[in-house]
Amino acid sequence: MKMNKLNILRCRFISINRREIRQFSRRPLFLFSMIIAPLLCIFFFTTMMYKGLPTRLPAAIVDEDQTHVTRIVWRLLNGFEETDIKYIYHNFHEARKAMQEGAI
Numbered sequence: 001m002k003m004n005k006l007n008i009l010r011c012r013f014i015s016i017n018r019r020e021i022r023q024f025s026r027r028p029l030f031l032f033s034m035i036i037a038p039l040l041c042i043f044f045f046t047t048m049m050y051k052g053l054p055t056r057l058p059a060a061i062v063d064e065d066q067t068h069v070t071r072i073v074w075r076l077l078n079g080f081e082e083t084d085i086k087y088i089y090h091n092f093h094e095a096r097k098a099m100q101e102g103a104i
Helices: 002-026 028-048 068-079 092-101
Strands: 057-062 083-089
Touching: 002 028, 057 068, 057 092, 068 083, 083 092
Parallel strands: 057 083
Antiparallel strands: none
């Protein structure tokens, strides 16, 4: 009796797999989103992080109000291993110009 139930379950499993494979073959978007896109993401992130997490990335702060709160934020961000605050700009246009020139 137990083997009979196992055979029934196996047959159901096989029929469900066949039905799903037919669905995948009819709609290429399913194939892309379930198989190809995750493989591309895995490849992208493993090649990007093969040396480990990036550290000491140069960054800048736009400090328009020059209050103690921005100094606290600056110290907190500079304390992280991942960031290195190189520049402090007093307005957005200076920071944008430095980014376009490649200084940051």
